[in-house]
Amino acid sequence: MSLKLTSLAKSFGPVEVLRDINIEIERGDFLVLLGSSGCGKTTLLNCVAGLEETTAGRIEINGRDVTQIDPSDRNVAMVFQSYALYPTMKVARNISFGLECQGVSRAERRRAVARVAGLLQIADLLDRKPSQLSGGQRQRVAIGRALVRDPEIFLLDEPMSNLDVKLRNQMRQELRELHGQLGATFVLVTHDQIEAMTMATKVAVLDGGRVQQFGTPHDIYHTPRNRFVAEFVGLNKMNFLAGRIVFRGGAPAVAVGDHVAPLAHYAFTEGSPEEGQRVLLGIRPENIYRSRDRLEGGAYFRAERNVLRNDMTGGDLQVWFEFEGQMIACRVRSSRPPDLEERNTFFLDLQNASLFDAATEKRL
């Protein structure tokens, strides 16, 4: 166990920013705290770093309770969103400043800087001031500053948000490689779900100061625990259909309007649903097909509709049609666009669909 948060809470005066946070990750995990701005993810990171005091709960790093310990003694290092390089110091001193504060000898500092510079390929930048560096180079130096201290946990606060898209992809890749090389624990804060999906071994989706779901990227995407997570994750928003549970021959099925599909394949989280229970059926746009052959099981809705609108996104086309009073988005290959004049047949595959209680919005 590398990092363990137990019933962590944080308030600023009367405002509760974090509530009952419970997260546990192992050494070598890459935890991403995912959420929109204001959800408390950066505050949570600052609490782990020790920059904010917690109101309640425990923080353990490597089995040691660090809740009351100074940031510099927690064996963590942080990369800030603005990089926060010391503007008056050269890159080398920026990297070694932490060691300087710890009273490490000059010779040893120089060795440590050389090691980090080699690892990040910034050896030729060591004599420059931060103002003479490009965005990507600054980012590297900021990572180097964290790296040099050889911490148990790396904390990264939206480290890629100031880079352009191309550089961001490259840094993402480099960060993953670095994570693999070091075998250390990473905690990264982001609002970018692609970043979360591509880099994380564990994702914690935060909203309203609570962990909405904590799990692998696969879990988060395919079995969202509530409607918020289902809606938040996924580049193309999940479609929601209002329906109800019906029983056919003793087995549960879902009915949306006149359409009924069996739920034999569906793994209910607790017990079986009730007859007539009102539900939300969540179907991702990529699980709606135009040919029967692509269906993964026997549970589906069939709809013959006119396409109302389509949005070109490159390789894919987002196609919109109406189904039982709802606008439904469907993803099709843009090389095979649907006929806008004619009716098209769509198959809404329920094999990978999610069911939520209509009132509590929790997964069934």
Added chain:
Amino acid sequence: MRRHAHRTALLYGALFVCALYFLSPLYVMLVASFKTLAEVRGSSIVSLPEVWTIQPWIKAWSEACSGLECNGIRPYFIATFEIAIPAVALSVLLGALNGYVMAKWRSRFADLIFTLLLIGSFVPLQLYLIPLAITLRELNIYGTTAGLVLIHTVYGIPLTTMLFRNFYVALPDELVRAAIMDGAGFFKIFFSVILPLSPAIAIVAVILVFSGIYNDFLFALTFGETGKRPIMAAVQNIVASSYGIKEYNVNIAAVMISALPTLLLFLVAGRFFVRGLTQGALKG
């Protein structure tokens, strides 16, 4: 195009007249200080000296009488620097420290204290005289250089605090947080991270505080050490000394000498002054 040239000519003409207007007293003083006393009294104030002499300047520097002492303004000049240098250094350093605390280590009281400081610096100086006199007496430094250093340091702190605070507020908080993560303490952050970013604003503070102290008349006259009064009080004394005839040329030279340091400071550091006032805190 022609119209444009006309307007430029008009503009520069007007500026030239203004410059002439403001410089003419300086010209009159300059020529008078190089005339003999007889010529000052006999000739037109705008005419150049017939016989150039630097005697008035020498006399003003080392022989002019202030009260019963006739050592010129030199001792007062030195006395002023004995007060100004420590007072400027202290109030700028303490102001920087205050500003750092107020901008980066916020507490509930920071804004209150800052407001009080601001109000304090707008109270007319005369109101402080009696409390200050009592305080200095109790501290046993009444009428000494140390007393004036204390007064000017304390009086400079609100201004320097305000300057540094406003400068430091614009520095990103993450800079301090990064240093905390690096294990730097309160003073280590101040001296290694914050202070090296401050030369521009420090120059502004030095210029403002120094010229304030140098031009101070009220405290100098009230609390100055007899025979070691700061320059403004001393110059006034020399000019007002009423034994025998008034030596206008010597008085003028004394005034000119006393005006030189602040003038030089602005000329040398003026460039930085403007930069410090206009610079957003941090680039890159």
